[in-house]
Amino acid sequence: MNDNIVSYVLSLFDTAPTPLLVFLIFGVAIFILVNVMALIGGLGTYAERKISADIQMRQGPNRVGPYGILQFLADGVKMITKEDIIPSESNKFLFTIAPILCLSGVLATLAVIPISSGFILTDLNVGVFYLLGVSSLVGVGIFLGGYASNSKWSMLGGMRGASQIISYEVPVTISILTIVLLAGSLSFKELISGQGGYPWTWYVFHNPFTFVSFFIYFVSALAETNRAPFDLPEAESELVSGYHTEYSGMRFGFFALAEYIEVFVVCGVAVALFLGGYKVPFGLGGDTIFGQFFQIGSFFTKTFLLYYVVIWVRWTLPRLRVDQLMSICWKYLTPIALFNLVGTATWIWLFENKSMVELLMSALSGSGSTGH
Amino acid sequence: MTLYSYLLISLFLFSCGIIVMISRKNIIAMLLGIELILNASAINFVAYSRFLSGNIDGHVMSLFIIVIAAAEAAVGLGIVIRFFQLKESIHIDSAAELKS
Amino acid sequence: MFDSFLFYLSAFLTCFGAVLVVLERNLMHACIYLLMSLIGTAGLYFTLGADFLAATQLVVYVGGVVILMLFAIMLTGGGLENKKDRLANLLSYIPPMGSLKSYIWGSITAVAFLSFSINITTKLVKSTEINGSIKIGPTVEQIGVKLLTDHVLMFELSSVLLLGALIGTAIISRPSKEIFLERK
Numbered sequence: 001m002n003d004n005i006v007s008y009v010l011s012l013f014d015t016a017p018t019p020l021l022v023f024l025i026f027g028v029a030i031f032i033l034v035n036v037m038a039l040i041g042g043l044g045t046y047a048e049r050k051i052s053a054d055i056q057m058r059q060g061p062n063r064v065g066p067y068g069i070l071q072f073l074a075d076g077v078k079m080i081t082k083e084d085i086i087p088s089e090s091n092k093f094l095f096t097i098a099p100i101l102c103l104s105g106v107l108a109t110l111a112v113i114p115i116s117s118g119f120i121l122t123d124l125n126v127g128v129f130y131l132l133g134v135s136s137l138v139g140v141g142i143f144l145g146g147y148a149s150n151s152k153w154s155m156l157g158g159m160r161g162a163s164q165i166i167s168y169e170v171p172v173t174i175s176i177l178t179i180v181l182l183a184g185s186l187s188f189k190e191l192i193s194g195q196g197g198y199p200w201t202w203y204v205f206h207n208p209f210t211f212v213s214f215f216i217y218f219v220s221a222l223a224e225t226n227r228a229p230f231d232l233p234e235a236e237s238e239l240v241s242g243y244h245t246e247y248s249g250m251r252f253g254f255f256a257l258a259e260y261i262e263v264f265v266v267c268g269v270a271v272a273l274f275l276g277g278y279k280v281p282f283g284l285g286g287d288t289i290f291g292q293f294f295q296i297g298s299f300f301t302k303t304f305l306l307y308y309v310v311i312w313v314r315w316t317l318p319r320l321r322v323d324q325l326m327s328i329c330w331k332y333l334t335p336i337a338l339f340n341l342v343g344t345a346t347w348i349w350l351f352e353n354k355s356m357v358e359l360l361m362s363a364l365s366g367s368g369s370t371g372h
Numbered sequence: 373m374t375l376y377s378y379l380l381i382s383l384f385l386f387s388c389g390i391i392v393m394i395s396r397k398n399i400i401a402m403l404l405g406i407e408l409i410l411n412a413s414a415i416n417f418v419a420y421s422r423f424l425s426g427n428i429d430g431h432v433m434s435l436f437i438i439v440i441a442a443a444e445a446a447v448g449l450g451i452v453i454r455f456f457q458l459k460e461s462i463h464i465d466s467a468a469e470l471k472s
Numbered sequence: 473m474f475d476s477f478l479f480y481l482s483a484f485l486t487c488f489g490a491v492l493v494v495l496e497r498n499l500m501h502a503c504i505y506l507l508m509s510l511i512g513t514a515g516l517y518f519t520l521g522a523d524f525l526a527a528t529q530l531v532v533y534v535g536g537v538v539i540l541m542l543f544a545i546m547l548t549g550g551g552l553e554n555k556k557d558r559l560a561n562l563l564s565y566i567p568p569m570g571s572l573k574s575y576i577w578g579s580i581t582a583v584a585f586l587s588f589s590i591n592i593t594t595k596l597v598k599s600t601e602i603n604g605s606i607k608i609g610p611t612v613e614q615i616g617v618k619l620l621t622d623h624v625l626m627f628e629l630s631s632v633l634l635l636g637a638l639i640g641t642a643i644i645s646r647p648s649k650e651i652f653l654e655r656k
Contacts (some may be wrong), residue, residue: 385513404541
């Protein structure tokens with residue numbers, strides 16, 4: 001049904017799959033992936049502080065370790081050793097389970113992220129759809145965090161956060177559908193195999209509708225992760241940090257880690273859908289194990305570039321009000337996304353799924369040969 | 373697993389849903405029971421489609437059950453919210469009379 | 473054990489979640505246990521080879537219906553719990569039945585239910601083969617084809633139904649003008 005890292009590792013060693021071996025390989029791969037993602041989440045906080053410092057013409061953290069790179073470890077130790085405060089009037093079960101829901105929603109999306117053609121934990125036939133479904137758990141977690149804290153500001157932050165997440169799922173889903181129409185399948189490997197290594201074979205330059213759709217997806221996914229100019233639910237100047245006001249120590253650490261890993265996942269999905277995924281230009285490495293490392297490098301390079309853009313946008317643009325946020329979603333992004341969907345379907349019907357670049361090249365070569 | 377394990381699970385879910393609908397006095401709690409019942413029937417359809425018939429009609433039926441359950445939950449909760457605005461309570465016995 | 477690990481995990485989540493929905497008195501907690509049961513059901517769909525259906529279950533139920541119920545519970549007062557003691561609570565689970573007719577119907581239903589469940593359980597205990605002869609393939613394309621050829625009427629009617637539900641809910645749950653004037 002699907003083809004994943006287990007089959008890749010077993011094909012490297014030419015052994016037959018026994019259930020115990022499959023379980024062990026999955027266990028090791030998941031362990032490696034979750035640790036790498038936690039490292040990326042921690043380094044994301046460091047990167048954010050350094051990049052914001054660079055934008056604001058100051059130095060970031062530069063005391064702990066060379067260039068301050070161990071700052072996230074110091075933050076982690078601080079969070080772990082803080083006293084765990086639970087408000088006495090709060091609903092203890094919901095208070096405990098809200099950060100767990102947020103983090104498990106984000107970690108469950110890691111199962112389908114295409115890091116290279118061999119290292120996908122599982123290439124589900126419905127990979128993109130599963131990812132959309134599981135990332136809705138974050139909205140439930142935010143709402144419960146706001147409700148269970150038994151405080152006015154948290155409740156407002158939680159309600160705004162949950163309504164923002166469920167509203168912006170609509171343009172995200174429609175933009176993803178635009179690419180699914182082009183590739184013809186919901187699985188990540190099929191979506192990436194329709195693209196190539198060179199930038200002109202990516203889906204973002206396939207037709208003008210997918211080009212606009214990339215920006216719609218990027219803006220809506222930023223809003224879904226409560227990030228960038230859309231971070232009203234956790235705005236410090238308005239809601240005293242919103243739905244995670246009452247959380248301290250590692251519980252707050254779960255929320256923050258979930259946010260940074262979710263930004264990475266969203267950038268990873270944008271790279272896989274629109275920017276060519278893990279394909280390397282010039283086909284470096286081929287099918288060998290070195291090809292896998294090149295593919296991992298290509299994927300991470302593109303994702304970190306988008307991550308830089310996300311951090312850059314956060315420290316450049318002012319925050320939106322909640323009614324502006326909702327009107328952008330329902331009055332502008334959703335109609336444009338629907339128009340893109342219909343436009344892409346029309347393009348596929350008119351030009352038989354050829355990209356702009358292919359049409360241009362065939363028009364030039366056609367006119368060149370008949371022009372003489 | 374076998375067909376009967378899925379049937380047993382759906383029977384258990386269905387009976388839990390019925391018990392929730394019978395024994396709760398809160399309207400929203402009864403809607404929770406309805407969701408359990410609809411889930412049980414959807415599992416039943418998919419299990420029969422997988423084990424006994426070769427086609428995919430069971431999946432299509434379950435898809436429509438999910439769609440209808442979502443629409444019904446939305447409308448039901450809208451009615452409950454309106455009812456709460458009028459009567460200030462969501463106990464099922466306060467909905468016993470026709471005119472307030 | 474590793475073969476059907478997903479099946480046992482999902483079955484445990486589903487059934488345990490359903491039991492906790494029955495036993496829990498606080499409404500918000502019951503909603504979270506329903507969420508657990510729905511995630512378990514999605515896992516069961518994955519073990520049955522219905523991948524598109526499982527993803528649809530996750531998107532629609534987890535991301536839509538549960539959040540909707542949580543919002544509604546919050547907007548209607550939070551589901552206040554009654555503070556009886558534990559034994560009286562247990563006895564109050566049995567719904568009061570008064571007349572002879574309800575006892576007769578209740579016992580007929582109980583006999584039918586018990587016979588059905590004993591039938592299934594004995595068949596389950598006797599048969600141990602796992603039916604793997606039907607090939608599980610990707611179901612997305614097959615469901616798409618079926619929706620647009622055999623079941624196109626249901627497809628179109630469900631879109632009309634969803635439109636009606638959307639507009640109807642928005643109109644029903646809007647507060648009327650008297651409530652606005654009263655609150656001023």
